[in-house]
Amino acid sequence: MIYYVEDDSGIRELVVYTLNQTGLEARGFAEGQAFYVACAERKPDLILLDIMLPREDGLSILKRIRQDASLKSVPTIMVTAKGSEYDKVRGLDLGADDYIAKPFGMMELVARVKARLRAAGGEKGAAVLSCGALKLDSRRHEVTAGGRPVALTLKEFALLELLMRHPGVAFTREQLLERNWDYSYEGGTRTVDVHVQTLRGKLGDCASLIQTVRGVGYKLGG
Structure with missing residues (x-):
């Protein structure tokens, strides 16, 4: 299950639709509170997180994710404004696994998501x-x-x-x-x-x- 937090309904619905069409189960949320409720009900396999959000921004949500014992290992991709290097650096410093800048193509997004899901499987071998x-x-x-x-x-x-x-x-x-x-x-x-x-x-x-x-x-x- 992939959770996408994005307040722009048009972008959110398009991304969720595209992921579902490629065989990846996905749900969208307009803000952090609904996302937290969903995480309590079902832990996601990957999180897509927009930075510019109402009430609580994406970086604050990311910080809470990395402090939550049940979510801290979930791969997270930050969605940033094009050319916003500061946001990219902050996201990576806070534990983001990847980032993608708006506007982005659906094929690129799906490729990034699949790459992170593969990586989350970890290397095979001794624990x-x-x-x-x-x-x-x-x-x-x-x-x-x-x-x-x-x-x-x-x-x-x-x-x-x-x-x-x-x-x-x-x-x-x-x-x-x-x-x-x-x-x-x-x-x-x-x-x-x-x-x-x-x-x-x-x-x-x-x-x-x-x-x-x-x-x-x-x-x-x-």
Whole structure:
């Protein structure tokens, strides 16, 4: 089930109709309160969230989603105004998995939604991964470094999980963007370096496990 929060009835109905026609079950909501009620009744598989909404804007709703234990892992795509870089950055910082700018084509929207649903299935393999003193539990969404719990954002967790599932494999920055963001993020490959830097800062003594491969990108070693 896909939930779409959008106050413009024309856009909302078109998107819901298109998703349903492509075999994806979808429901639309004009504002946050109706959306929260629906989430209490049935947890969605993905959320499409417009930023400009009455009473409570999309960024505030996103923040509440990421603080809700039952919803924080639900992939969320923000719908932003064209050229609004600040909104895109804020959304990603608050835990959005992707964004799409208005006006958008229905084919692009469906492709983005399907990509996020595929990604939400996660990598196949063990639930608990370890490398030295670094451990990651994908089911509990927990990371410990030297026995110490580490709080990570969704993107940091996904990036670390990808590296830990492929120890010793050197990923280029472009590959990490495609795997972790599902497309070439407009911020460029610099966003990968920033996420790696903040991730290392949180891992303490385990930071050295994420190695820079000169001229390539990053890998997990040690």
